[in-house]
Amino acid sequence: MSLSTLTKPADAPSTVDASVPYYQSVGNECEMFEQAFAQRLPLLLKGPTGCGKTRFISHMAAKLGKPLHTVSCHDDLTAADLTGRYLLKGGETQWVDGPLTRAVREGGICYLDEVVEARKDVTVVLHPLTDDRRVLPLERTGELLEAPDDFMLVVSYNPGYQHILKSLKPSTRQRFVAMSFDFPPPAVERDIVAKESGLPAERCAALVNLAASLRGMKGQDLEEGISTRLLIYCATLIQAGMPILDAARATIVEPLSDDADVQEGLMEAVRATFG
Numbered sequence: 001m002s003l004s005t006l007t008k009p010a011d012a013p014s015t016v017d018a019s020v021p022y023y024q025s026v027g028n029e030c031e032m033f034e035q036a037f038a039q040r041l042p043l044l045l046k047g048p049t050g051c052g053k054t055r056f057i058s059h060m061a062a063k064l065g066k067p068l069h070t071v072s073c074h075d076d077l078t079a080a081d082l083t084g085r086y087l088l089k090g091g092e093t094q095w096v097d098g099p100l101t102r103a104v105r106e107g108g109i110c111y112l113d114e115v116v117e118a119r120k121d122v123t124v125v126l127h128p129l130t131d132d133r134r135v136l137p138l139e140r141t142g143e144l145l146e147a148p149d150d151f152m153l154v155v156s157y158n159p160g161y162q163h164i165l166k167s168l169k170p171s172t173r174q175r176f177v178a179m180s181f182d183f184p185p186p187a188v189e190r191d192i193v194a195k196e197s198g199l200p201a202e203r204c205a206a207l208v209n210l211a212a213s214l215r216g217m218k219g220q221d222l223e224e225g226i227s228t229r230l231l232i233y234c235a236t237l238i239q240a241g242m243p244i245l246d247a248a249r250a251t252i253v254e255p256l257s258d259d260a261d262v263q264e265g266l267m268e269a270v271r272a273t274f275g
């Protein structure tokens with residue numbers, strides 16, 4: 001084989017790596033993530049549900065070629081769920097690493113989604129990992145694990161449905177490089193919805209405009225603005241052949257509210273857009 005068949009001509013279109021999940025950047029978030037990773041700094045992402053946080057992290061992990069350890073936090077999640085515990089195995093007790101410990105041992109990105117939901121004792125294990133010590137003390141095994149250079153802690157939460165009982169204390173927040181995520185600007189969101197659903201971009205534009213006006217209702221009747229995720233569901237059903245109004249009812253009106261009056265208001269907005 002000649003060398004020329006091995007090297008790409010300089011003007012060849014750059015190929016998209018299929019193993020890297022598609023993520024359309026909105027600002028400098030990819031660069032910020034790469035720098036935080038390189039400088040071994042922990043990262044905090046804030047933003048409404050369905051605006052691309054999880055996709056962003058899987059994209060960045062794949063781009064950096066690092067394993068991703070994701071934990072969806074909930075109100076029963078304890079420090080031991082993250083670090084590990086002794087379990088009875090065949091009559092013997094055996095230590096089993098939790099996802100955080102595994103990430104610290106093996107390296108890679110540990111992503112704690114909706115971290116404010118977790119029990120208070122979780123922050124205690126995060127603190128020594130999020131300052132320059134970068135260590136994880138395992139009291140139960142007596143180990144003090146030092147995080148490798150390619151370990152990164154990323155946490156996210158949705159400030160929208162935060163209440164006083166569930167927020168990150170300043171002493172925790174101030175250990176992270178933080179970025180706010182929001183729904184992408186209309187032209188970008190249109191392209192994302194088109195790419196994810198297969199519905200032509202011109203048809204997605206109407207959905208994105210509708211979303212923008214519905215997001216204006218947030219706070220009055222709606223707890224949260226409609227997510228990019230729901231727009232993709234809607235476009236996917238339309239692309240699959242569902243009538244537009246049925247698709248919109250099932251992916252926009254019903255998921256956003258249980259209140260009959262609010263639903264009627266939403267449906268009116270849908271009809272005004274799609275007639």
Ligand SMILES: Nc1ncnc2c1ncn2[C@@H]1O[C@H](COP(=O)(O)OP(=O)(O)O)[C@@H](O)[C@H]1O
Nearest residue numbers: 022023024049050051052053054055196228229
């Ligand atoms: N910037 C983006 N690039 C590509 N896809 C996106 C982007 N933002 C949102 N999405 C799409 O929206 C869906 C929901 O986003 P996700 O990352 O799960 O939201 P979050 O984690 O913020 O709740 C994703 O599965 C993806 O299809």
Ligand SMILES: [Mg+2]
Nearest residue numbers: 050053054113
């Ligand atoms: Mg998510």
